[in-house]
Amino acid sequence: MTPIVTVRDLRKRYGDIEAVRGISFEVLQGEVFGLLGPNGAGKTTTVEILEGLRKLDGGEAIVDGIDVTREPQKAKERVGVQLQQSAFPENFTAKETVELFALCYGVEVDAMALLKQVDLADRAGQKQEKLSGGQRQRLSIATALVNRPRVLFLDEPTTGLDPQARRNLWELVREIRGAGTTVFLTTHYMDEAEVLCDRVAVMDHGQIIAMDPPRTLITALLGRGFTKPVIQQQANLEDVFLDLTGHELRED
């Protein structure tokens, strides 16, 4: 498979702090790629450079054949973006929000079809600020899909969501990938990375310290003789929670 995102020796510093210290990786077309790491590892900085929101200090970042440093506007047209802390203008309905973003890209969309795709068709006429956390994340993904992006960037998409909403969002990510869109996500939930990602890169202190499919990383760890004193459980508390409360989304 051909790489759709190529990063070579990427560097970014803020004053004295070197947030990204010369990282290199490739994201293959059609995969779900996860960038993992603790808070402050440099994940968001890396993603925002790829989205054309930040300038890099050194190295190279290419998305769908376009150098994001040289042609940020053109790169923006090819990607879909969900920012970590983003909001939409107030007094816009969910449908109008999707239409607003279509207008920003200069494209025509069937807003209702997109809302249906993210399971928000029945909220189309509601003001976006009145939506629940999970609904707003799904609306955010709908706005990221208006330009039929080649790569969809999701920065911590499930932070703050309840277990039902998280699973629902995972389902949505799988559907989007199934439709042929490459997904690049950051998360600090390892279970999320394990179920969603084809490959992950682990980042810490501005550097990539491991990169492989999750299974390979786990096997390698076990191969180094790692054991953990666990009692073999057939279920965990989350399974109990979901069994008790059901898988249906809870949204008012």
Next chain:
Amino acid sequence: MRQALLLTLMYFRAYLRDRTAMFFSLIVPLMLLLIFGSLNLGAFGKVSLAIDDQANNAASQQFVAALEKIDTLTITRDTADAALAKLKRTELDMLLVVPKDFTIAPARPGQTVPTLTIYGNASRPQQTSVGESIINEVVTRLSYAVNQTAPIVNLKVEDVQGVRLRYVDFLVPGILGVNVMQLAIFSVAFALVVDKKRGVLRRLMATPLKPSVFLASQVITRLIMATVQVLIMLAVAVFLFDVHPLGGILPLLLVSLFGAVLFLTIGFALAGWAETENQVPAIAQLITLPQFFFSGVFFSKDAAPEVIRPVTNLLPLTFLNDALREISVQGASLWDVRAQLLGLLVWTVIGFALAVRFFRFDRF
């Protein structure tokens, strides 16, 4: 172009749904106009005069009746003590005490004549002096009648005020100016600081949307709002307060919109500078409040202390209000107010430079 237009329509629709914004852009300005317009601050009004007629004889009744015929006076009968208490509470302008020995009769030389006593409200000197001269005039005329002599000099007084300027005529252009200022600064600064802080602007900048198109939509939305505001205010002024803007509605609207552009640049600079929406009211008040009082909104700009007048005369709202007032009250044309428009232009250039300096899309 089409994109900017559609974006403007979307934002305008959202603006109309924002109850707080509508309250501040339409209801508050209307309240200001209605409240101050009905106060009629500039009018001289009448002189309220209490009379304690202690004589209560034919002569005193004739004297009081003569006073009652005078329109400028509003006369009440009261005892001296009660009236003095009212005077101290400034509920009265003057008190006239007619002594028990009051007569209207020819006086022989050396004879003591009855003495009228006038108490005046020191805090209303204009009213007091007018009242005094009216009473004097009446006394003089009664004296002529009794002495059978005619005045040796006749005085003819003519009004020289060309246009009869009521307070509301003075007020309306000032109200237009101050509300355009408030609308432009506050609506932009608040909305965009919130959008900046919540990450809305950052999200928009992750799309290929050009900042210039976004800014144009924000500016045009506010200019439409300012137009609606100015036209509603002028409609109320014309139909409710019978104000006749001599220079015409269109020049007033154009100058108001020029002012709006100027204050919008300041709003953008403020939105760019402020980190949170809590900083906005403080700085916005710091900018607008001095202009509220020193730029000739509710009273003449010459009310400012003389020391600071060289500064207050150069404030942006002073230029705007002066231009609007000359057009509205004196029927000036746009060419006649070119000096004020030049002042506005200079401020617009300064505001634009500040906006470019502080409102930076690459920092959101």
